[in-house]
Amino acid sequence: MDAALKDPPAGDVESVMAEIGVRARSAADALANASPEAKTNALRAMAASIRAHEQDILAANARDMVIAEQNKRPSAFLDRLKLTPDRIESMARGVEDIAALDDPVGSVIAAWERPNGLKIERVRTPLGVIGIIYESRPNVTADAGALCLKSGNAVILRGGSESKHSADAIHACLAEGLRTAGLPEDAIQIVPTADRAAVGELLKGLGGTVDVIVPRGGKSLVGRVQAEARVPVFAHLEGICHLYVHGPADLEMAREIVVNAKMRRTGICGAAECLLVDRACAATHLKPLVEALIDAGCEVRGDTETQKADSRVVPAGEEDWGKEFLDAVIAVRVVDGLDAAIAHIARFGSSHTESIITDDEAAAAAFLARVNSAIVLHNASTQFADGGEFGMGAEIGIATGKMHARGPVGVEQLTSFKYVVHGAGQTRGD
Amino acid sequence: MDAALKDPPAGDVESVMAEIGVRARSAADALANASPEAKTNALRAMAASIRAHEQDILAANARDMVIAEQNKRPSAFLDRLKLTPDRIESMARGVEDIAALDDPVGSVIAAWERPNGLKIERVRTPLGVIGIIYESRPNVTADAGALCLKSGNAVILRGGSESKHSADAIHACLAEGLRTAGLPEDAIQIVPTADRAAVGELLKGLGGTVDVIVPRGGKSLVGRVQAEARVPVFAHLEGICHLYVHGPADLEMAREIVVNAKMRRTGICGAAECLLVDRACAATHLKPLVEALIDAGCEVRGDTETQKADSRVVPAGEEDWGKEFLDAVIAVRVVDGLDAAIAHIARFGSSHTESIITDDEAAAAAFLARVNSAIVLHNASTQFADGGEFGMGAEIGIATGKMHARGPVGVEQLTSFKYVVHGAGQTRGD
Numbered sequence: 001m002d003a004a005l006k007d008p009p010a011g012d013v014e015s016v017m018a019e020i021g022v023r024a025r026s027a028a029d030a031l032a033n034a035s036p037e038a039k040t041n042a043l044r045a046m047a048a049s050i051r052a053h054e055q056d057i058l059a060a061n062a063r064d065m066v067i068a069e070q071n072k073r074p075s076a077f078l079d080r081l082k083l084t085p086d087r088i089e090s091m092a093r094g095v096e097d098i099a100a101l102d103d104p105v106g107s108v109i110a111a112w113e114r115p116n117g118l119k120i121e122r123v124r125t126p127l128g129v130i131g132i133i134y135e136s137r138p139n140v141t142a143d144a145g146a147l148c149l150k151s152g153n154a155v156i157l158r159g160g161s162e163s164k165h166s167a168d169a170i171h172a173c174l175a176e177g178l179r180t181a182g183l184p185e186d187a188i189q190i191v192p193t194a195d196r197a198a199v200g201e202l203l204k205g206l207g208g209t210v211d212v213i214v215p216r217g218g219k220s221l222v223g224r225v226q227a228e229a230r231v232p233v234f235a236h237l238e239g240i241c242h243l244y245v246h247g248p249a250d251l252e253m254a255r256e257i258v259v260n261a262k263m264r265r266t267g268i269c270g271a272a273e274c275l276l277v278d279r280a281c282a283a284t285h286l287k288p289l290v291e292a293l294i295d296a297g298c299e300v301r302g303d304t305e306t307q308k309a310d311s312r313v314v315p316a317g318e319e320d321w322g323k324e325f326l327d328a329v330i331a332v333r334v335v336d337g338l339d340a341a342i343a344h345i346a347r348f349g350s351s352h353t354e355s356i357i358t359d360d361e362a363a364a365a366a367f368l369a370r371v372n373s374a375i376v377l378h379n380a381s382t383q384f385a386d387g388g389e390f391g392m393g394a395e396i397g398i399a400t401g402k403m404h405a406r407g408p409v410g411v412e413q414l415t416s417f418k419y420v421v422h423g424a425g426q427t428r429g430d
Numbered sequence: 431m432d433a434a435l436k437d438p439p440a441g442d443v444e445s446v447m448a449e450i451g452v453r454a455r456s457a458a459d460a461l462a463n464a465s466p467e468a469k470t471n472a473l474r475a476m477a478a479s480i481r482a483h484e485q486d487i488l489a490a491n492a493r494d495m496v497i498a499e500q501n502k503r504p505s506a507f508l509d510r511l512k513l514t515p516d517r518i519e520s521m522a523r524g525v526e527d528i529a530a531l532d533d534p535v536g537s538v539i540a541a542w543e544r545p546n547g548l549k550i551e552r553v554r555t556p557l558g559v560i561g562i563i564y565e566s567r568p569n570v571t572a573d574a575g576a577l578c579l580k581s582g583n584a585v586i587l588r589g590g591s592e593s594k595h596s597a598d599a600i601h602a603c604l605a606e607g608l609r610t611a612g613l614p615e616d617a618i619q620i621v622p623t624a625d626r627a628a629v630g631e632l633l634k635g636l637g638g639t640v641d642v643i644v645p646r647g648g649k650s651l652v653g654r655v656q657a658e659a660r661v662p663v664f665a666h667l668e669g670i671c672h673l674y675v676h677g678p679a680d681l682e683m684a685r686e687i688v689v690n691a692k693m694r695r696t697g698i699c700g701a702a703e704c705l706l707v708d709r710a711c712a713a714t715h716l717k718p719l720v721e722a723l724i725d726a727g728c729e730v731r732g733d734t735e736t737q738k739a740d741s742r743v744v745p746a747g748e749e750d751w752g753k754e755f756l757d758a759v760i761a762v763r764v765v766d767g768l769d770a771a772i773a774h775i776a777r778f779g780s781s782h783t784e785s786i787i788t789d790d791e792a793a794a795a796a797f798l799a800r801v802n803s804a805i806v807l808h809n810a811s812t813q814f815a816d817g818g819e820f821g822m823g824a825e826i827g828i829a830t831g832k833m834h835a836r837g838p839v840g841v842e843q844l845t846s847f848k849y850v851v852h853g854a855g856q857t858r859g860d
Contacts, residue, residue: 029776033800106799114821118810125802127832211832232662232833253855260857346459368850369536370463372555380548380853389858390849391544402557402641402846403662404834416832419820420798423810425683427690428819 021206043099046177060169126152135217138166239269246358247280270385322348451636473529476607490599556582568596669699676788677710700815752778
């Protein structure tokens with residue numbers, strides 16, 4: 001076994017993780033009051049270090065790739081794991097983009113004055129310590145580390161064991177950036193052991209040290225984190241996004257949105273997984289929409305009426321409703337009006353992102369108000385469910401919970417706040 | 431045993447609570463889209479019903495009082511439990527005040543437009559289902575029920591068993607108000623059983639039904655809720671508020687703030703529990719501040735230097751630092767400058783509310799930035815830690831956690847949000 005992967009003696013995981021927690025808390029205290037310039041300097045130095053160590057990162061990644069190939073990992077896994085000079089450059093640029101974002105810490109979210117002259121401000125503060133649990137994409141190391149630093153948080157990274165060499169090589173560059181800027185190296189720590197018990201410790205919160213956990217990966221990882229975490233989690237388990245083509249929808253607009261929402265990228269959480277076509281326009285819209293999807297290379301699994309629209313439609317089974325295909329497959333059904341569409345989404349959706357396509361403003365308003373998802377759209381593709389597309393800069397993920405962060409989670413969503421009150425000697429009366 | 435207090439057969443608590451959860455979720459779905467008018471009408475009808483049923487409420491309260499007196503409850507307990515015509519009127523007025531607040535649901539928190547023409551809005555939505563666990567104050571039934579309704583949430587109330595008759599009588603008025611306005615009665619449910627296992631079920635979240643728990647009561651209740659809850663909790667365990675009189679503090683201002691912060695009400699969470707006097711002004715300020723406190727009827731427990739200031743000072747023990755006296759007692763110590771004051775607060779505080787008194791703006795700014803409490807004040811009394819004083823209208827409590835709600839929790843803090851995106855056919859490019 002490789003030196004970098006050497007585990008601490010069995011039974012020591014708990015103490016190793018506890019030590020990481022103590023260091024993270026101490027770094028978080030220092031970071032909370034670090035200047036915006038220090039953080040920006042650190043991020044720029046990280047990007048420079050990533051570029052300077054391109055060969056080291058590629059060499060580390062090659063070792064991970066050899067093991068993954070020996071383990072006969074599927075090609076999609078290998079593709080996620082593989083780094084190239086282009087991917088390393090884009091990782092460095094990503095860190096620079098985060099450096100260029102406005103620093104959220106200390107910004108005044110709201111301010112008002114009371115009749116007694118007290119001036120009250122709501123001011124952004126860091127959350128504290130963030131735990132990131134991810135899988136095989138080595139670039140998450142840089143993205144997540146940089147986003148947490150920008151938002152003034154210390155971070156504990158726990159990547160997949162099969163990308164460990166790559167992640168460690170990238171982490172070394174982040175540490176160099178922190179040193180260059182005079183910030184504590186413990187601001188970005190990476191769990192040194194591949195022992196899965198370390199994840200369990202992180203999910204328990206390291207004795208009250210971890211403020212929030214962000215899982216980055218597939219459904220089984222997110223599901224485990226959501227089930228076991230004793231601290232808040234920012235995540236979505238699934239992105240079962242729905243499109244609802246309402247009666248007065250413009251057919252051409254509907255066709256473009258439907259094909260884009262399903263086919264632009266089929267593997268992202270904002271990809272549409274189910275198309276609901278209103279009975280009021282099914283006679284005119286169903287067939288062209290289904291044809292456009294199939295012609296674009298999508299498998300259509302339809303209800304009885306959809307099957308009649310095109311002979312290439314596959315019958316949908318009960319399990320196809322509420323299924324996250326993450327592939328060129330979509331479930332299609334005809335629904336009886338707005339209420340039926342909303343009821344279908346409430347039953348089968350995942351509270352992620354849904355879109356209505358219609359020229360009827362009142363119906364759109366009802367859909368936007370009544371559908372209880374993190375993101376609801378009118379006449380736009382569900383693939384816009386993305387922090388970058390929302391103008392937030394980079395995102396660490398998309399959350400479907402209702403507490404604190406919801407929708408894209410960018411640097412602002414990684415902050416808390418406090419109330420700062422400016423007085424002139426006010427005391428409270430009875 | 432009284433009919434109203436009759437428990438379901440043992441073992442049935444789980445199913446009783448599960449049924450309450452199902453009804454709450456269904457009511458929450460209906461409430462999320464209730465009009466502001468319907469909610470306002472319901473709240474006004476509740477206030478009217480409380481007034482109309484004054485005699486019923488007093489009779490129910492008399493039964494609770496008899497039992498509490500038989501149980502030899504202390505006088506503070508009896509005072510919290512007791513209702514009078516005045517207290518009932520002020521409860522009705524409190525519900526009307528909440529009716530008059532702006533409806534937070536549907537309000538646009540932020541809005542911006544993207545270069546591609548997408549209009550993005552962040553819109554307030556209800557959280558869903560809120561569980562309130564409280565002790566002997568019957569008025570919490572009305573306050574909490576009204577606040578949750580105003581914010582569009584269904585609520586499950588679990589009051590103390592010794593205030594059960596009073597709470598049930600008040601709850602009947604709330605139910606009448608909901609019926610009058612055509613809103614689902616299940617929007618405000620009260621747990622029918624006094625079995626403590628019901629609290630355990632609520633803390634487990636009733637199968638994903640409960641979105642947040644708000645405990646209202648003493649430290650042991652809040653501690654149990656925080657330790658056992660599997661859903662988010664809005665609360666503070668303790669309010670160990672600090673005052674720091676910095677070197678260049680105006681003595682007269684310091685004296686007024688110190689006495690007010692400690693003595694205006696000693697039993698509230700925003701009452702000061704510890705006074706830190708900077709060595710730079712101890713020679714001039716310590717003695718008059720200690721005298722003012724003692725003359726106002728406060729016991730002062732001081733360090734060696736404070737003991738020298740006035741012969742009436744009691745020596746402070748190690749356990750007096752970080753102690754929530756909730757009484758006319760304060761711990762006083764001399765500290766060596768800003769860093770020492772901040773370090774003392776970090777070690778002994780409870781992240782609730784702290785105030786610096788100084789004429790030095792730079793020192794104030796450093797204190798406000800570095801002290802990591804929900805509320806930090808400059809030249810003002812800690813007793814302003816209150817939603818009403820902040821201009822939020824009524825509050826359901828004060829939270830010291832860093833997630834979602836922090837500081838006073840009013841109707842806005844009882845909401846979540848979603849992103850509403852208005853398009854004109856936009857699809858996402860590569």
